[in-house]
Amino acid sequence: MANDNKNINSTDNASSDDVLRDVTGSDYKYGFVSDIDSDIIARGLNEDVVRLISKKKGEPEWLLDFRLKAFRYWETLKMPDWAHLDIPPIDYQAISYYAAPKKKESPKSLDEVDPQLLDTFNRLGIPLEEQKALSGMAVDAVMDSVSVKTTHREKLAELGIIFCSFSEAVKDYPDLVRKYLGKVVSYRDNFFAALNSAVFSDGSFVYIPKGVRCPMELSTYFRINASGTGQFERTLIVADDESYVSYLEGCTAPMRDENQLHAAIVEIIVEERAEVKYSTVQNWYAGDKEGKGGVYNFVTKRGLCRGDFSKLSWTQVETGSAITWKYPGCILAGEGSVGEFYSVAVTNNFQQADTGTKMIHIGKNSRSTIVSKGISAGHSQNSYRGLVSVAPDASGVRNYTQCDSLLLSSTCGAHTFPYIDVKNDTAIVEHEATTSKISEDQLFYCNQRGIPTEEAVALIVNGYAKEVMNKLPMEFAVEAQKLLSITLEGSVG
């Protein structure tokens, strides 16, 4: 009898292993390259390159100064090595720091946009065409870090909402940009922030005026296309008093053997009683099954909840990139401000991810919630790294952190590195983490109720990520579900 049991278990094991292999072994859908004429400057980085980028974009003097200050500071820095990542040496002189799809004039209407470019975004399922207005999303499409087209601008303008590319914002709203640029993420923040501040080429700019509730989701779609380039975009979101906006960000890149560098900055400022919801579905090319190629995703994202009772919520689904280094954070300076971070990070093959959040409580009665779900498969390494800090004057602070890891193979790794710094005696800070694989008990329970192993794995993984997926806006949830099903094919039903 005991022997029989063993046999049953071992077959079960074999089949669940097969399922996991199927589940974790599918291909990247967005790996195509669009044949678009691009304007790429020579590889290498020096002051002249920084000046050239600024000149190409026709920027004012103060922005060039900002770039030069950042560049000079960057030169004094060394690449950080504290993350749990194995990063091959990056030759910063072998990258071209500016690539843009060639265009004559900025397009007035969609007809003027390069059809090849439109086709690219259509293949990615991004509704650039106005007739897709029904999808109810305003999109800023950024190809090789230059904004291609922003939709629905007029409709938003009626409400006083500014949603445009960063370079347009510099031209049209220089005072606003100057007022907020670098206020949340200083160019001295870290190595990649300094690099981005020196060479950023474009990005999105959002301003929601007082008391306005943005009627549609704003969305930026990032695409790296040209080879031998890096992408350095900057997003700046300002939500004035009592406003609300939900912002989405998606990313893809072609399949290439080389590693491409993506170093972005996102800065968000949330004023009194305003709320910003920032959702990311990150699907940069992750490299092939042997770990060759893929995007290095080194991103600095931070929001400043400056006003009282302001709220910032980060939701991220991280499935792509060969290496991810990303810690979206909230500085909770306002009294009663709220920070949230919901994350699903999936790593497969030879991907590495070191991601998490920082919740910096400065305001009284500020609250934060962190839910992080890591799923590792193949030979990947997946780390959560987070900081919760409570300043001496921040009384009544409440934080709850939960980070779980699910391991789907015996060769992957799952790690948790939370840092908790409490300097106030009225704070309540909790952290919980668990690591496990899909247990045989769970599978057996499902099997017993007539659910085949494959579906059971799907069910469990799906249920595991649900808590975070539920936080995504509906338009994005569909895409995120699709993505999970690509990375974990067959498991999402």
Next chain:
Amino acid sequence: MSSLNQYISLFEQNRATIYAASPEALNRLRPAALSALKQFGRLPGKRDEGYSKTSLEEMFAPDFGVNISRVTFPVDVAQSFKCDVPNVSTLLGVVVNDEFRPSATLLKNCPEGVTVDSLAAVAASDPEFVEKYLGHLSADRDAASALNTLLMQDGVVIRVRKGVKLDKAIQIVNIFNAAAPLMSVRRLLIVIEENASARILVCDHSQSSDYQYLSSQVAEVFLGDGATLDYCDIEESSEKTSRIAQLFVSQASDSRLTVNGTSLTVGHTRNEYHIDINGEGCDTELAAMAIADGSQVIDNSSRINHNAPRSRSNQLFKYLLDDKSHGAFEGLIYVAQDAVHTEAYQSDRNMLASADARMHTAPQLEIYCDDVKCSHGAATGQLDRNALFYMQTRGVPEAEARMMLMQAFMSDVIDRVPIEGLRDRLRHLVERRLSGEHAVCGDCAASCHK
């Protein structure tokens, strides 16, 4: 001169004296330690990962004297120590600064198969044994242990031979006694051979609180197959005493280890627990509590490496921080790729009792194996107001209710202490500590503070 260079040059100037005073089994480790230290170049500071509340650079900065020429301090051990935990009969040995002095009972009653002796003496009489173990676990992996190896001259060897089950606990009392700022460089070598078992209680005291002392202690513990060790460490020194105590353990198959750390009165303490589970089926319990006020700093760091399958580890750390005290906890559970069926748990609970108290926590998991059950939890908060209110409605005065709650908070660490008599003693000490009395050991180490 940096703190480290000050001790390197001390060593280089007195090399001949140090070598002459120590047996070869100790001296042979010094060259490697010296080159490791030169490689490190400096002692870690607060900006280094894992040292958020402790700057060894600062801790080692004062010009402490080191007893290089082996002066015997005029302390009459038999006279001044009747240190005894009630209801626990122990084999007592006293270490004055770093010099080991066995008690009469220890010399008379030490059972067969058990060695409790001075490291210098054993290194001279049985160099093979010492060479086989000493320095293998600490292995100059960090600057503090390398510095200890560079300057060590004495300490304690505890060896329990194969199959010997020792009923009596071995108690080692470390005492600071010097009329000048002093650094003691202590070394503990504990070898519990196959299927043997022992209980060890280490107490730290300062006899005078007039001078600044620094204690650098490296303990290396080897557990053979099926061996059992209960290790309790109590620190009740003075607020002028700094200490860095590093415990390195290697566990062979089916061994059982219980470690209990208690920090009651300290200046600035850093305890490091490095436990390597190298055999299957091991069981490891690590618990520590810290009560701090004034401007005390208590910093605990643990690393449990699960290198072999089917082992279990459980950690519990509790802090109660008042006034301007600072606490830090950094703990890592590491599970190697083939360490299947590992169960590893870690919990850190902290209570801040004043607006100026600070707590830094970093519980970490590093897992390379999928068939494991691992979890960690950390929470920092304050006394439960509802509980306090509940007790007051039942007629318990607020101060008393607070006391009871704080005692209850600490009791689950105390409950894990495997020596029964010691549990009562600890409860008593915690009670006195919480009621604000300077926690002298009472009649436990009655004479320590006389």
